[in-house]
Amino acid sequence: MKKMIPVEEGDFYLADNGYRVFTEQYHLKRGYCCESGCRHCPYGYNVKTNSQ
Template sequence: MSYLKKHIPIEDGDYYLTPEGYRCFTEQYHLKRGYCCESGCRHCPYGYSKKTNTQNG
C-alpha cells in the first residue's frame, strides 16, 4: 500500500463550512478521492460506520 496520497484539487461543492467554522467534505469530494478513509465522515458514500468499524458500500 502506498502511503503517498495523490493531490485532489478542491472545487466548488467539495465542502461547506459548519457553523463552528470547520470544513465538512461532501459526498462529491469523497467520490473524487476514490476511497474511504475510515474516519466516520458525515457524508461518506462508502457506508463506513465508525461504531461498528465496517463498510456497507
C-alpha cells in the first residue's frame, strides 16, 4: 500500500470542469510517476510512447 501524502496549499487547482489538477509541487512530494499522463508530471512520462 502506498503512503498517503497530505494535500496542502499549492498542491492542486480546480479546473473549469471541477476536477482537481495536481501541480508539479504535489507530484514531487509524492516521489514517483503514476504513469497516468498527468498534466504537470515532472518525471517526463509520455502516454503515447508509454515511456519516460
